[in-house]
Amino acid sequence: MKEIFRSYLFFFVTGIVLLNSCVTGGDKVLVQTIDAESLEMIDKVDLLLLDYKISKDKNKIEEAEKLIGDLESRSLKNKAFEAKVLGLFGEMEYCKGQTINLKSYVGGIEARNKYEERLYILKTYIVGDPVEKEKILLQGIEKADENLKLKLYLGDIYFLSGQFGKATALYDSVFTEISEEYKSYYIKKREISKNFIDKKVVGKNTILSLLKDRITVGDLVATIFDETDLLNAYKSQKIKDGYNNLVNDKFFYDIALTLEKEIKRKDIAFFLLKTLSIKENDPDMINKYVVLPSNERSDAESIVLSPVPDISTRDYFYTAALILVEREIMDLPDGERFFPEDFMSGIEFFGVLKKL
Template structure:
């Protein structure tokens, strides 16, 4: 059943007329290949697609042997031959043999350039992600299996760091394809979902930090330096190392101190640490030192001072920072009552906080 499904999806061009779109010519190509050979190509697809993310030596050899076995049958059908050449070229790319992949593409294009497998190979051989996306966009409405083109678009959009669009492409493609596509590329989709709020203008190194489920103080300082202007008054616009930043910010009282002492560069930071850093930097950036003790100063004037945040009491070293970050909406109370100061900070969450502060 699965084999039949794959055959229908990937080799629709073997059963119907195929329109050549590489040069937008109008000649049609009919395939006379039987269901058995269509199934063979489908099996090749099922073995090669997973190699995009897990290319084991034995699996590559097996896929190459299957292709050679089919080549030796010398099937005289232009669509079938073009499709087989395209998958062979895709495998050459996995093997690191780009010249061979280019030769396979040229031969396939002389036979049936409008076949989706040929278009995928052509896209993968483009010299840049921008060129690849432009080609895929021009082909997507002409493809016999548009979901396969959407897979390639999703991967390319992710490479271009257009994550929100990548998620949409993944979600459009997966339901129309065999399950091995989701099994192969599902982690890329989840990565795009995690990073969907990141602007393409942010740096690639920041993307890597944003994807981390927990960040260290080094990570936090790197993101502050690379993604905000909060340090401009301190660095004068120079690109300081995190070591230099750490020393200077520590002297200014911006590096948090907890029950274990001053937080070190390699230490994982918590929500409390993040609140301290953000609030201290906000006060420094605005040249308003009074912000640092604003809430403690206010609450002392009350007859019965009590913190509105259940797990950050008045008198806590984090009180002013937490109150400030919550009131100014740099951070939130996850359940509406508690701050959860000891929870770790994911990179993407910290980047979103920085965007609000900046």
């Protein structure tokens, strides 16, 4: 009887020790699970926050906040779940620009599950040193319960610092394991990283512009300042001051253009011709193809006189377009027309700039 009692006692005590170890995260494996519906809600919050970072749509952050509140009530007495919810709270506040409580969130997560994936991401928000951020994320990739988001986040850090080979390797390592919804946020970065592995990109603003289908005046100015020395005389510590210097020297025909406005091909051509004239020390270049005005000449006649069918000899960018096309700096997208009213992507502009 005593032997039976001792056996029961042994198994009872052992069970308590194992349960306590699993719940508190003393070992890396946590027995406490999170139900499937809650996991779907967590993924939805993640996607909403990713969307908000790009769109700045307040509806996204409000929807995320409501879902996090619901998750909080579901997570009670489940330490692994509570740690995830705290991580989402911290991420949301970081998205809002509210960083004062990040250390508290980090402490709360560590007390519940020191292997929670988002713990390592929040830690990087607290430190400023890029080397330290990388070290934290590499540690997390090795130790965390899950590491797909850590790899994506580190991939983004490499991407934004121009380390495209490292970024590509990390994106590739997770792409077969993430959902199509997640892929949609990273697929463009992955493709750019692959295509730019052998290219040198200096400025973070340039890299961000590579993601855009339509660059702004600000993107154009930042890229030419960061990636070339063609306009060093106009540079300033602030992009706005550099832009004003360019405006004062008539680099932009359209004076209504501001840093935030998307810029069309015709105005990019005008800007680039001015830049080219400085590079070649030829201020009269703008007059090379000027056709003498005639009050009697119709718009139709002005177009007929032009070798490019969608540009008139009266257009202020006429000479710019012809010279840049002639020198194969800008192209005729369909082989015939210039499409002056179209916009230009960041990748296209980067390619054009490298031909100057």
